[in-house]
Amino acid sequence: MKKLLVLICVLMVSLFIFSEEVITLNLIEAFSSPYRTPTLNNIIQMFETLNPGVKINVISPPYETAYQKINLMVSTEQPLDIIEIGDWDLSALAAMGKLEDLTPYIESWPEKNDMVEGVLEAASIYQGRPYLLPHGVFVKALFYRPDILAKYGIESYPKTMTELYEISKKLTESGKNQYGFAFRGKGYPTAFIDIVLTSFFDDIDPNNMYLTKSGEIIFEDPRAIEALNFYVSLYKDTAPKDSINWGWDEQVNSFVSGITPLLFQDPDTTGMLNEMLQPGQYKTSPLPLGTSGKVYPSFGFVGWGIPTYSEHKDLAWKFIKFVASAEINGYWSKSYGALPVLQSVYTYDSYFSSDLFEGWTKMFDDPEHYQFTEYPLDNKNWGKWNEFQEKTMQQVLLGKLSVENCLKQWTDFWKDAGIN
Amino acid sequence: MRRKKFIFFLLLPTLLLISFIILYPTISGVMLSFKNYSLYNFQNIEWIGFENFKTIFSDPFYIDTIWNTLKWVIFSVFFQLILGFILALLMKEPFKGRGVYAGLVFYPWAISGFAIGLIWSWLLNGQFGVINDILIKIGIIEEGISFLSDPSLAMFSVILVNVWYGIPFFAIMILAALQSVPDSLYDAAEIDGAGYFTKLFNITIPYIKPTLINTILLRTIWVMNFPDIIYGMTRGGPAGSTEILAVKMINTVFYESDYSKAAAHGVVIILIFFIYTMMYLKLTSKGEFSL
Numbered sequence: 001m002k003k004l005l006v007l008i009c010v011l012m013v014s015l016f017i018f019s020e021e022v023i024t025l026n027l028i029e030a031f032s033s034p035y036r037t038p039t040l041n042n043i044i045q046m047f048e049t050l051n052p053g054v055k056i057n058v059i060s061p062p063y064e065t066a067y068q069k070i071n072l073m074v075s076t077e078q079p080l081d082i083i084e085i086g087d088w089d090l091s092a093l094a095a096m097g098k099l100e101d102l103t104p105y106i107e108s109w110p111e112k113n114d115m116v117e118g119v120l121e122a123a124s125i126y127q128g129r130p131y132l133l134p135h136g137v138f139v140k141a142l143f144y145r146p147d148i149l150a151k152y153g154i155e156s157y158p159k160t161m162t163e164l165y166e167i168s169k170k171l172t173e174s175g176k177n178q179y180g181f182a183f184r185g186k187g188y189p190t191a192f193i194d195i196v197l198t199s200f201f202d203d204i205d206p207n208n209m210y211l212t213k214s215g216e217i218i219f220e221d222p223r224a225i226e227a228l229n230f231y232v233s234l235y236k237d238t239a240p241k242d243s244i245n246w247g248w249d250e251q252v253n254s255f256v257s258g259i260t261p262l263l264f265q266d267p268d269t270t271g272m273l274n275e276m277l278q279p280g281q282y283k284t285s286p287l288p289l290g291t292s293g294k295v296y297p298s299f300g301f302v303g304w305g306i307p308t309y310s311e312h313k314d315l316a317w318k319f320i321k322f323v324a325s326a327e328i329n330g331y332w333s334k335s336y337g338a339l340p341v342l343q344s345v346y347t348y349d350s351y352f353s354s355d356l357f358e359g360w361t362k363m364f365d366d367p368e369h370y371q372f373t374e375y376p377l378d379n380k381n382w383g384k385w386n387e388f389q390e391k392t393m394q395q396v397l398l399g400k401l402s403v404e405n406c407l408k409q410w411t412d413f414w415k416d417a418g419i420n
Numbered sequence: 421m422r423r424k425k426f427i428f429f430l431l432l433p434t435l436l437l438i439s440f441i442i443l444y445p446t447i448s449g450v451m452l453s454f455k456n457y458s459l460y461n462f463q464n465i466e467w468i469g470f471e472n473f474k475t476i477f478s479d480p481f482y483i484d485t486i487w488n489t490l491k492w493v494i495f496s497v498f499f500q501l502i503l504g505f506i507l508a509l510l511m512k513e514p515f516k517g518r519g520v521y522a523g524l525v526f527y528p529w530a531i532s533g534f535a536i537g538l539i540w541s542w543l544l545n546g547q548f549g550v551i552n553d554i555l556i557k558i559g560i561i562e563e564g565i566s567f568l569s570d571p572s573l574a575m576f577s578v579i580l581v582n583v584w585y586g587i588p589f590f591a592i593m594i595l596a597a598l599q600s601v602p603d604s605l606y607d608a609a610e611i612d613g614a615g616y617f618t619k620l621f622n623i624t625i626p627y628i629k630p631t632l633i634n635t636i637l638l639r640t641i642w643v644m645n646f647p648d649i650i651y652g653m654t655r656g657g658p659a660g661s662t663e664i665l666a667v668k669m670i671n672t673v674f675y676e677s678d679y680s681k682a683a684a685h686g687v688v689i690i691l692i693f694f695i696y697t698m699m700y701l702k703l704t705s706k707g708e709f710s711l
Binding site: 065068071075092095096097174175177185186187240241242243244245250253254257259380383384386387390391394395397398400 | 459461462463481545546547548562563564566568569570571654655657658659660671673674675676677678
């Protein structure tokens with residue numbers, strides 16, 4: 001008995017002496033998907049190998065409810081050290097006062113000068129401070145299926161909104177379940193509506209998509225009536241009726257199956273399309289130009305932030321810095337699909353200058369026709385806007401609300417929100 | 421007096437537990453509905469009186485939501501009851517493989533409502549849906565039907581799925597009640613020359629009436645407070661045509677992150693339940709049926 005007790009004591013003392021303290025960082029991601037989460041886990045594994053004694057615990061809420069989960073966890077100060085933040089949620093999180101200002105970290109980060117121009121400025125939408133370090137950039141482009149277009153004798157992708165409508169109409173044969181355009185009716189259709197609508201303008205404020213350069217709300221401009229009528233025609237004449245209820249899943253499914261060979265989407269769609277389609281079965285092109293000869297894409301971003309109450313801020317930054325390094329950012333962007341945030345990635349990896357990225361390359365090289373603008377993301381009514389715009393737009397598409405009344409409601413909404 | 425005190429102390433732990441798990445969240449939710457607690461306003465939370473209620477009642481879509489809720493509850497419960505009753509009658513008589521059959525028939529009840537909503541949203545999809553595919557192949561239609569994008573069909577579709585989902589519950593409850601009806605009553609009725617429907621309306625239904633009324637009342641509350649299927653299928657769209665009160669409350673949290681406004685929606689739902697429960701208690705107090 002005595003021997004056994006001595007043995008247990010020796011074992012416990014040995015365990016105490018030789019056991020290493022493990023620090024666990026809690027990371028929550030906002031855009032979990034079967035295509036992306038495994039990549040994140042691989043990166044974490046690399047980081048853990050390079051940093052013995054550090055473990056990263058990943059929390060992957062379902063994509064649909066992730067923002068809510070993150071907001072609630074941060075607001076109630078639940079143990080988190082690294083948070084994934086999207087541009088549309090940044091102001092809400094920063095306004096809580098629970099996000100660490102990353103300025104001192106970024107200032108001392110050698111690779112900050114390698115960042116793609118404008119990314120860090122775009123990420124500083126809340127009080128001019130970077131509360132996150134972007135790890136991916138999102139700009140919508142036109143995805144098209146050359147194989148389906150060729151069947152209808154169409155050699156090239158549409159270069160203007162008018163061509164988009166005409167080609168889509170030519171493709172539409174509802175009896176054969178063949179349509180032209182993968183319309184987005186629900187699940188934040190804002191970005192899609194606004195690309196079409198603002199393309200009828202030539203004087204959009206680069207700092208606020210809903211204002212003209214002279215400070216007028218775009219929805220009370222006569223050009224908005226023409227634009228919205230065009231948008232309704234695009235739905236009625238070229239898209240499946242069902243697409244009024246389509247979000248990202250249905251849009252991409254329809255594109256992959258060839259039912260709608262034209263699609264506006266972000267680069268993260270490439271990750272999934274590369275898995276589901278053969279090389280050359282899809283390509284990208286710049287967004288079609290509007291009647292103004294211009295189009296106004298927005299510059300979306302996703303990044304990592306640190307909560308103010310984290311007990312391991314420096315270690316959290318070490319991980320964020322690791323993910324943002326050129327090698328890892330390249331691997332991340334390639335497998336996930338977002339555009340890299342470091343310039344060097346575009347030069348050392350030919351994938352990002354391949355045909356697949358033609359749409360974005362052409363848009364970035366032509367600032368005269370593709371003028372980037374921003375959403376009023378720091379406005380307190382921004383969260384309400386998406387649901388309101390979706391619902392009123394659906395009413396217009398169903399013929400329950402006139403284009404003029406809809407635009408009046410949108411104007412009133414933004415007047416109440418005080419954007420001008 | 422001493423006996424009453426003794427009973428009170430015996431009940432005290434239960435009362436405290438109920439207060440903690442039911443009363444506290446309810447009171448807290450009601451208080452929240454009078455504040456301005458939203459994601460954009462964590463720094464300056466204060467009492468704002470009936471402001472949230474004014475906002476929700478001035479919503480131009482609110483009346484539509486009330487109508488949608490009524491349609492959703494009445495049609496769902498009615499068809500669940502009728503079809504559940506028929507299913508229970510069919511399941512009452514023993515037949516070969518009844519156990520397997522019962523398992524298959526009752527399985528929808530075991531699946532999450534949200535998952536069912538998602539599955540049916542794909543089944544009813546206008547372009548890729550299996551239902552449309554079958555209808556086209558057997559020649560009933562030529563083009564896919566937009567079950568979920570046509571507002572008149574969207575409400576019909578979500579109710580249809582809810583009916584499919586809710587039949588097993590009614591069937592289980594009614595089947596249990598049917599098995600308690602003494603065979604001697606049917607034997608006596610048969611001797612008197614009663615037919616199937618005479619026995620059904622004069623023996624079966626009166627005998628299981630308490631179960632029927634209880635189940636209808638409880639299901640009405642559950643169905644009204646059951647956004648899962650609608651959320652999975654349409655999220656209340658298109659253009660709010662399938663938005664019931666419970667879905668509106670969720671949308672307020674998900675889209676607007678306005679917790680106080682969502683709490684105000686919750687308070688309205690609680691008030692409706694309260695009125696409904698009063699009616700329920702009034703009926704039970706007459707001794708017409710009991711729990």
